[in-house]
Amino acid sequence: MGFASFTDEYSSPVGPSRLFKASIIDSHNLIPKLLPQGIKSIELVQGNGGAGSIKQVNFIDGRNFNSVKYHIDELSEDKFTYNYTLLEGDALVDKLIKITYEVKFESASNGGTVSKVTSKYYTDGDFMLKEEDIKAGKEKVLMMYKVVEAYLLQNPDAYA
Template sequence: MGLISYEMEITSSVPAAKLFKAFVLDADNLIPKILPQAIKSVEIIQGDGGVGTIKVISFGEGSQYKSVKHQVDGLDKDKFVYNYSIIEGDALMGVLEKISYETKIEASSDGGSICKNSSIYHTKGDAGITEDQIKGGKEKALGMFKAVETYLLANPDAYN
């Protein structure tokens, strides 16, 4: 098995606690509302939302993928850290065992936040994944982040 990783950092004017509540803790409800073309629905099939929870995420009409199984690997509500893995689904493209993610949201000195994301692609055997495939995943993640940020800026009383 091979490992391919990448990191991405995004700054936001939204405070860290508010961003974590919306982008992580309530993402299963919020993202299908504001981006139905990307995420159609999220269904918990095992667990209570904490570590060990398994969800089925169904993608919207605009996605090239149908669905994935998402497993919660870690959740620290005090430090704003969320770890999860994609463990099944067509987004693994038959060449990946899983994709592991960490999202860490930190307060910035200007009252906003810095969102640090890291991903590790666990490939099957000698299988590879292209830079374009990784770039596509990064762009989708950035698009979802920006949609949540835009929602929070337009709705300042949400998630206080």
């Protein structure tokens, strides 16, 4: 089995509690409203939304992907941590067994947030992912965070 790991950091002027609530806890409601041009819905397939739950993201028709399912491995509202595993869907190309993500929101000195995201790719055999595919996925996630951030900055009472 092949393995690759990447860690990225993003900064936001929005505090970690609000950013975590909006982008993680209430993502199933907020993200489809903010990104209707890409995401049709986010459904809870199993569980109550906490650790052990399974969610499915359904993309609008005509996209590269139809849907993805992921398992919530850990969710801590106190520590602002969120770990999940992509289980199935169009994003798991041939020879890609799974992708795990570890997300942590930390307080920044300016009152905002430093988001640390570690993604781990597990591949079948000695298959290697293309760097441009990984970069494209990261850019989509960053764009989603920026859309949530913009919403929170425009709506200072939301998720307070």
